[in-house]
Amino acid sequence: MEEGRGGLGPGEARCGCASRSAHGSAALGARPAIARAWRSAPRSTAERVAPRPRPRQPRATSPGVRPGLGAAPAFRLAPRRAGPMAPQRRGAPKAHEGSGATERRRPSSMKSVRAPREAWRKWPRAAVLGAGATLAALLLWGSLGGDDGVTEVLAHRSEVLPGRFIEVPCSEDYDSHRRFEGCSPTKCGRGVTDAVITRDEARRIRSIAEKGLSLGGSDGGASILDLHSGALSVGKHFVNLYRYFGDKIENIFSEEDFQLYRDVRQKVQLAIAQAFGISAASLYLTKPTFFSRINSTEARTAHDEYWHAHVDKVTYGSFDYTSLLYLSDYLDDFGGGRFVFMEEGANKTVEPRAGRVSFFTSGSENLHRVEKVHWGTRYAVTIAFSCNPDHGIADPAFR
Numbered sequence: 001m002e003e004g005r006g007g008l009g010p011g012e013a014r015c016g017c018a019s020r021s022a023h024g025s026a027a028l029g030a031r032p033a034i035a036r037a038w039r040s041a042p043r044s045t046a047e048r049v050a051p052r053p054r055p056r057q058p059r060a061t062s063p064g065v066r067p068g069l070g071a072a073p074a075f076r077l078a079p080r081r082a083g084p085m086a087p088q089r090r091g092a093p094k095a096h097e098g099s100g101a102t103e104r105r106r107p108s109s110m111k112s113v114r115a116p117r118e119a120w121r122k123w124p125r126a127a128v129l130g131a132g133a134t135l136a137a138l139l140l141w142g143s144l145g146g147d148d149g150v151t152e153v154l155a156h157r158s159e160v161l162p163g164r165f166i167e168v169p170c171s172e173d174y175d176s177h178r179r180f181e182g183c184s185p186t187k188c189g190r191g192v193t194d195a196v197i198t199r200d201e202a203r204r205i206r207s208i209a210e211k212g213l214s215l216g217g218s219d220g221g222a223s224i225l226d227l228h229s230g231a232l233s234v235g236k237h238f239v240n241l242y243r244y245f246g247d248k249i250e251n252i253f254s255e256e257d258f259q260l261y262r263d264v265r266q267k268v269q270l271a272i273a274q275a276f277g278i279s280a281a282s283l284y285l286t287k288p289t290f291f292s293r294i295n296s297t298e299a300r301t302a303h304d305e306y307w308h309a310h311v312d313k314v315t316y317g318s319f320d321y322t323s324l325l326y327l328s329d330y331l332d333d334f335g336g337g338r339f340v341f342m343e344e345g346a347n348k349t350v351e352p353r354a355g356r357v358s359f360f361t362s363g364s365e366n367l368h369r370v371e372k373v374h375w376g377t378r379y380a381v382t383i384a385f386s387c388n389p390d391h392g393i394a395d396p397a398f399r
């Protein structure tokens, strides 16, 4: 097997680690109640760090389709679209049922003469009421993150998949970007494997996430930790933990933590290369690559709204291949929170399972969303690769 470069290429000097050189000023003596300290940190600290990826509306999708984790949504309300999801919504109440009930209360003597005409007169009003009720139900359903009538499970949480790959035709999204022969997607699709990362590796990686995220955490339901740039959700903002801790960061993360993270990244990179028939060395780790922790707390800012459908290539620009390493188990650790590939006719879900790697080409052939988490806590890592060396970032490492 080919050795992956892991984004350690010409691009690495320009990566999130550039901000690392600026770390080191605000060192703390020990490991205090940091979350509280950060909540009261001056606003400017939070704003100087970790700019979120620029929110961009997926071009390939209809209005109402919004970017997911790591990007602010374009609209505040999520108008449900009449695209792939529409046919799968549950049936509307029948508009004429209301008028039928009215007719049943009428004295029977009047029924024969007046009922038909009155029914006709009342029908439009009943229809409007019925349509209104349907619309309200759909809006409520949508706002609750109701299921999309998902019909197919690509990967059940209980199965242990050696590997499952489904090829789908590539979208045109890649045409507007510089192409890299032997890397830019010509074969597109999605795969899931439980054979690349062990459950023990997933458990250890998750404890890195827990350690980092315990230092902060979003006020809303979605927190991120980016070990490359140092970005960490704190309250309604982000701080740069490398800048905040300086050299003391070594009291938080260990060399073994970073080594494990690198190993895992490399295994995922090899799996992607193999599945798409490209060289692992042609792939560059890109940003944002980050841990996510999601719970059922209500969203406080747009950054917490992880559930919107999006296309990674459109949302994040540099992504050519996206992968997700799940660190907790659907229905054991959390409810809701399934990953959904949105498709005409039948959406396909991936049920998270610790150690499960889901990967796919990042264009609109793989429009997707995450269901709202209803209970518990869901951990995952988004690991992204670009074919463009200029977009490469380095693995996390101590200076």
Ligand SMILES: O=C(O)CCC(=O)C(=O)O
Pocket (backbone or CB within 6 Å): 068, 069, 070, 292, 312, 324, 338, 339, 368, 369, 370, 380, 382
């Ligand atoms: O956590 C997941 O399952 C998906 C996250 C995602 O879509 C993203 O980071 O772009």
Ligand SMILES: [Fe+2]
Pocket (backbone or CB within 6 Å): 068, 069, 310, 311, 312, 368
């Ligand atoms: Fe995504």
